[in-house]
Amino acid sequence: MGRPAAISDDDVLDSALKLLAAAGDVSAAAIARSLAVPSGSIYHRFASRDHIVAALWLRTTRRFQDGFIHSFDALDAAQGARRAALHALSWAKASPAEATLLWLHRREDLVTAWPEDLAGSAARTGSELAVALRKAADRLGFPGAGLDRVRFTLIDIPQAAVRRALVQADIPWTTLESLVLESLEALIGPGAGAKPVDRMTA
Amino acid sequence: MGRPAAISDDDVLDSALKLLAAAGDVSAAAIARSLAVPSGSIYHRFASRDHIVAALWLRTTRRFQDGFIHSFDALDAAQGARRAALHALSWAKASPAEATLLWLHRREDLVTAWPEDLAGSAARTGSELAVALRKAADRLGFPGAGLDRVRFTLIDIPQAAVRRALVQADIPWTTLESLVLESLEALIGPGAGAKPVDRMTA
DNA sequence: ATGCATATAGAGGGTGCTCTCTAGATCGAG
């Protein structure tokens, strides 16, 4: 088999995650320092710095998304939606560094040029989410452009709650859960979306 | 008076904003290239790269925040709240690059080390917002910890809508306005916050 | 034991950025 590896691929990604959450960016050199190996060893596994961060982004996205999509496997659509919305909160609570990576940064800021050989993987991951949302929207009774409403409710608002938690450490998770659930009820609950709120006069 | 300046401070900030929105980060060298002046001229006005980005962040925050806080000057509190929530959308629509700067990046990622001499300015800006929110929360009938609810409704949810618009260009602004207003009505409208939604059984 | 596959080890070339320093240009005041 050859000489055993001193570090694993996941070691590199874990180190990159730690550095990213702390400093806001990563360099291959910093990862190597953090792992106490020469930078050459890093490049033996990953073709470039961008490959490291892209792989980390993919791993993190899939870790979140698997649980998110799985949340829809409830008996009825409404309960699945509630579980999915709250999943972002519980996941972020358990994995704040990964949540920071996904939702406090832009993917294109993390990865300067997305590697060619990971494009397919990224596209597949994106499609999975799109399909799950489309299905959830249909089951909830929001076909067509109603998808925008469902996505805002199940993704954007929960992410906003997570951002708030990451920025303001003293806010109780229960408060955020309530706010997310109340919004959900108003936006995609029974009888929602019928008529918009009466406009302001000015 | 001395030799007239070829570029103004605002020219530097405008250039920095443009580069930031496009590439996700700025260098003093890139700003100099963009303005077609030697980098020395940049450092004649700003002590460091961090001073440039910090000044830009402050200018942008104040531009948004002035309008936001002003929105509360309505006859009744509820209307003021609606105007404030929608202000984020109209401002972002008019200034997408500035909205990108404020809400698609973390301040600490933009500015490596916040300059000492701008700390007071930043603190003052933060306090202004805190005071305005506190006052709005009280007027809306959400004292004490109710502030968290008001902040989520008037800041976090509108920002989530803006992020969605910046990421997904084809979503109609009217859709986002409806979603923001409906959430607002549910979270801080008349009779809101009384009882949380009935919990899921699992 | 020998060979091959697989890793580590570590130096260093090339690049780009931050910031400094000196020289020169351009204005108003007296």
Place this chain on the structure above:
DNA sequence: CTCGATCTAGAGAGCACCCTCTATATGCAT
């Protein structure tokens, strides 16, 4: 016109980082 103030002009020192290259170590199969 001369002086002082203010700015541009531009080179370059110092530094970090990306990535490559060669040399060397370690394990399994035969």
